[in-house]
Amino acid sequence: MTQGLAIGDLAYRTGLAVSAIRFYETHGIVKPLRNKGGHRRYGRADIRRLSFVMAAQKLGFPLSDIAEHLHALPDHKAPTKADWTRISKGFRKEIDQRIAALEELRDKLDGCIGCGCLSLKSCALYNPKDVKATEGPGPRNLKQLPG
Structure with missing residues (x-):
């Protein structure tokens, strides 16, 4: 994987700032390898991980919860459909609870x-x-x- 994506390339592909990618790295969401020169190299699967994080954060999930779910994904290789299904099941209960709470709020708001x-x-x-x-x-x- 010494070839991989440089952090700038990953930033471009995800729309994130380099500093944001480093921040997510400190939370274990992405785990780059280092090339012989010591530079970070990211896998293409990290694009998907970071995109998922951005979507989940936009829905109001705390980063700690997102990171906990993503720890179940394999490091340094693309997750399988079964991996993503397992993660989505973990989020489904929380999403259903949020939907019910929003519906209750909507119905009582007036x-x-x-x-x-x-x-x-x-x-x-x-x-x-x-x-x-x-x-x-x-x-x-x-x-x-x-x-």
């Missing part, structure tokens, strides 16, 4: 969302006698949503 404001008649249903205030300040139901 009424009380349990923030403790007591400004709407429906607060008596969702937050009687301001019981949510004992849990702390702010929109308590929103703070309990996953993500």
Whole structure:
């Protein structure tokens, strides 16, 4: 793999800054090899890894969770379809929970969302006698949503 992609080439292919690639490297998301001159060399599979990271981060997944899932992928070779299927199953549960939370928020957004404001008649249903205030300040139901 001493030929591989130079970090600048990987940056160009992914649209990431070189510094971002080095940052992801510190989190174990990409693991370059070094050529005889000590320069980093990345595999083409790293393009896919970094693209996946960018997509998952855009959806709000924390980098630590993404890195944990990617550690299951083989180093220095392209992941198989089975590898990606295994990772997608790991994300599916979290995505389904987020979708359910967003649907609930959408359906309750025009009424009380349990923030403790007591400004709407429906607060008596969702937050009687301001019981949510004992849990702390702010929109308590929103703070309990996953993500």
